[in-house]
Amino acid sequence: MSHGGDRYRNKVRLDFSVNTNPSGVFESVKQALSESIAKAEHYPDQEAQKLREELAKVLNVDPDWIIFGNGASEVLMAAVRAFQPKKVLLPVPSFSGYQWAVRAEGAEIVYLPMSEDHQVTEDLLESLYKDADLLILCNPNNPTGRYIDHDLLGKILDRCLEKGISVILDECFMELSDDPEGNSCIKGLETWPNMILLRAFTKSFAIPGVRLGYMVGMDTERNAKIRSQLPEWNLSIMAQEAGVAALKEIGRLQKSREEVFAERERLAQSLTEMGVTCMESNANFILVKSPVTDLYERLLEKEILIRDCSDYQGLEKGYYRIAVRPKEENDELIRQIREIINEEQK
Secondary structure (H helix, E strand, O other), X not given: OXXXXXXXXXXXXXXXXXXXXXXXXXXXXXXXXXXXXXXXXXXXXXXXXXXXXXXXXXXXXXXXXXXXEOOHHHXXXXXXXXXXXXXXXXXXXXXXXXXXXXXXXXXXXXXXXXXXXXXXXXXHHHOOOOOOOEEXXXXXXXXXXXXXXXXXXXXHHHHHHHHOOEEEEEOOOHHHOOOHHHHOOHHHOOXXXXXXXXXXXXXXXXXXXXXXXXXXXXXXXXXXXXXXXXXXXXOOHHHHHHHHHHHOOHHHHHHHHHHHHHHHHHHHHHHHHOOOEEOOOOOOEEEXXXXXXXXXXXXXXXXXXXXXXXXXXXXXXXXXXXXXXXXXXXXXXXXXXXXXXXXXXX
C-alpha cells in the first residue's frame, strides 16, 4: 500500500502529496510537544482523560463515545477487527487504507464504482445488499475532494440502519473543507447508532508525525469491542499534550479554511489554463487529470512530490492528487508544471 509523504525514499523540497493544513503546525502545539519531552519518563494516561474531556466539549458528545488511536488508521483497523465483517461495501475511488484494513480481516470487498465524475449517487442505495456487514464512506472523499450530497448521505445511512449494516464514515478532511458545519454527520450519531465517525488531528493541525486520530460512536457496547482491539498505552504523552494544545486553537481553523479556498481556486484555475483537468473539490486538495502522464516522475526530478493516484481503484495513469499549499509553494508548482507541459508540446 502506498501513501503520500514518502520523503524517506525521495529527495523532496516541496511536498504536495500530503493533505495537511497549509498553515503548518501552530506554535502552541510545537511548544506543547517540546514541553512534553520532560514527561517521557512516565507512562501516558491510558484513558487520555484530559484530551478526551476537551475533545468531548468541542464535539459536544459524551466522552465515552470517543476512541483514540495512534493515528486514524489504528482505530480503523481496530474497528474492522471488532466488527468481523464478511462482506464490506466500498465506493471507489477512495482511500486505499480501507482495503488494507478489510483484507487484514479476511473479508470480501465489494467495490461500488462512483459516477463518471467520481461522485456517490443514488445508485449506491440499490447496492446496499442484505448480506453486507459494513459500508465505508469518506466525506469529503479522498482523493476526489467531493462531499457526498447531504440529503443522499442521510438516505444511505437510513437504509443501512434498516438493513443492519454498520457504517464507518471517514471525516478526516472535514475540518479543512468548505462547510464542515453543514456537511458533517457529528450531530447524527444518535440518529444512526450503527455509524462511527473517523477523524484525525493529522490533517487539521498538520501533525501527521505525532499520530493522533479518533473515532466517535454512541454504541458503548460496540465501542468496548473496538477498544479491546487496541494495545495498551497506544497514545503517547506527546500525542495527548499536542492534542490538548491543538483543541485550544480550534477557532483558527476558519482562517485556514479561507486560505485553502482562495488558493485552491487560484491553483485550479492556473492548472486548467494549462490543459490540466481539475475535478471540483470541497477539500484542501484537488484531483487532476494531466495531459502529461509521467507528471509525477518529472516533478520528482525537480524535488517536488505529488500523489500518483494510478493505484486507486477506479483511476488510471495520469490522475494525480495535489494538496493546496501556501501561495509561494503553489506558485512554484504552477511554474514547474507549466515548464513540463511546454516541453511536452515542443
